[in-house]
Amino acid sequence: MNLPHPQEFLTLQEVVAAARANLAPGPWSYLVGGAETETTVRRNRQALDSLAFRPRVLRDVSRIDFSGIFFQKKTRLPVMLAPIGGLESFVEGGAAAAARAAAEFGVPQMLSSVCQPGLEETAAAAQTLRSFQLYVRGDDAWVDDWVRRAKDNGFVAFCLTVDVALYSRRERDLVGRFVKPWRARAAEGAGFQAALSWGQVKRFKDKHDLPLILKGIATAEDAQLAVEHGVEVVYVSNHGGRQLDHGLGAAAVLPEIIAAVKGKAEVWVDGGFMRGTDVVKAVALGARTVGIGRLACLGLAAAGVPGLVRTLELLEEEVRTCLGLLGAASWAELTPAHLAAAPPVSAPDTFSAFPLLP
Numbered sequence: 001m002n003l004p005h006p007q008e009f010l011t012l013q014e015v016v017a018a019a020r021a022n023l024a025p026g027p028w029s030y031l032v033g034g035a036e037t038e039t040t041v042r043r044n045r046q047a048l049d050s051l052a053f054r055p056r057v058l059r060d061v062s063r064i065d066f067s068g069i070f071f072q073k074k075t076r077l078p079v080m081l082a083p084i085g086g087l088e089s090f091v092e093g094g095a096a097a098a099a100r101a102a103a104e105f106g107v108p109q110m111l112s113s114v115c116q117p118g119l120e121e122t123a124a125a126a127q128t129l130r131s132f133q134l135y136v137r138g139d140d141a142w143v144d145d146w147v148r149r150a151k152d153n154g155f156v157a158f159c160l161t162v163d164v165a166l167y168s169r170r171e172r173d174l175v176g177r178f179v180k181p182w183r184a185r186a187a188e189g190a191g192f193q194a195a196l197s198w199g200q201v202k203r204f205k206d207k208h209d210l211p212l213i214l215k216g217i218a219t220a221e222d223a224q225l226a227v228e229h230g231v232e233v234v235y236v237s238n239h240g241g242r243q244l245d246h247g248l249g250a251a252a253v254l255p256e257i258i259a260a261v262k263g264k265a266e267v268w269v270d271g272g273f274m275r276g277t278d279v280v281k282a283v284a285l286g287a288r289t290v291g292i293g294r295l296a297c298l299g300l301a302a303a304g305v306p307g308l309v310r311t312l313e314l315l316e317e318e319v320r321t322c323l324g325l326l327g328a329a330s331w332a333e334l335t336p337a338h339l340a341a342a343p344p345v346s347a348p349d350t351f352s353a354f355p356l357l358p
């Protein structure tokens, strides 16, 4: 594929190709890889590739509102930059670069606690809607200190990632002998993560008034427990297939979770969302916000801040086209009846959304 100047990317496929060309093998494998057989990674795509659209016509889509809502604030799309540890290995400026792109385009950022630069510096890099994601690797006082810092720096919500009781076996990294530069940081306090339980969720809700997001919910049972604990956001995720292998695809578990939550909390989702059509499918199923992980990293790796802004513009263009062709002038007009089950047309994997890639 001939690569144009980054500002002239006309398709997301070109963004991915440019990122591939720019990244060294170690970071590339760390980015695209998953746990063990990478079955969960592929199932994320399989779940999306197994949904087809049922378009409605003659519905006046001359004006389409595809904005999202994030804690009562309007965003340009119902999309969020998912938390990514070690962003600094894909782009100069790391989390600060992601913050600038989020601010320039107009979507929220969720900042990972294992990313550089840290919380204060990233918050200072750009004014944007943001939440903070913590890996619990310390005691209650340690958690409380992170919450205080997040509040002091204008983060509107706090997220605990709960699908990391143990760190998974990422075989691409193991085979490639890729040692993450931030490995020492990542290993500290692993015992706290393994010991995490619903008791800490209760303690958080009793003590703090920042809205709480639980990231890594993958069953109706846990979604129900989250609601009972008063959690504001149930974030459906399997960590992009990077933690438990042989899980279900995120979009496949979304319906049971929407049904279990019964509107008592917001439901967000991530895992394999690479295209505007994917975002539309998630919202049709009932998700309020869609997280993009690898796609955002690919945009940054392709061309830094402008690369991610361009990625989001292309995603927006795809969303607009899809909604219009579905006959929906707003998200409110979209329902599960716009979807139908259909077998995927090719073998699903991370890049099945980009068939032009070599």
Ligand SMILES: Cc1cc2nc3c(=O)[nH]c(=O)nc-3n(C[C@H](O)[C@H](O)[C@H](O)COP(=O)(O)O)c2cc1C
Residues within 6 Å of the ligand: 030, 031, 032, 044, 082, 083, 084, 085, 086, 112, 113, 114, 133, 161, 215, 237, 238, 239, 240, 241, 242, 270, 271, 272, 273, 291, 292, 293, 294, 295, 297
């Ligand atoms: C390179 C990389 C680093 C990640 N780091 C974190 C992290 O620090 N905290 C977290 O909660 N999730 C982390 N995730 C998971 C993402 O937040 C998100 O759940 C996942 O990437 C979504 O799937 P997608 O990449 O297919 O969009 C990471 C994912 C990737 C690809």
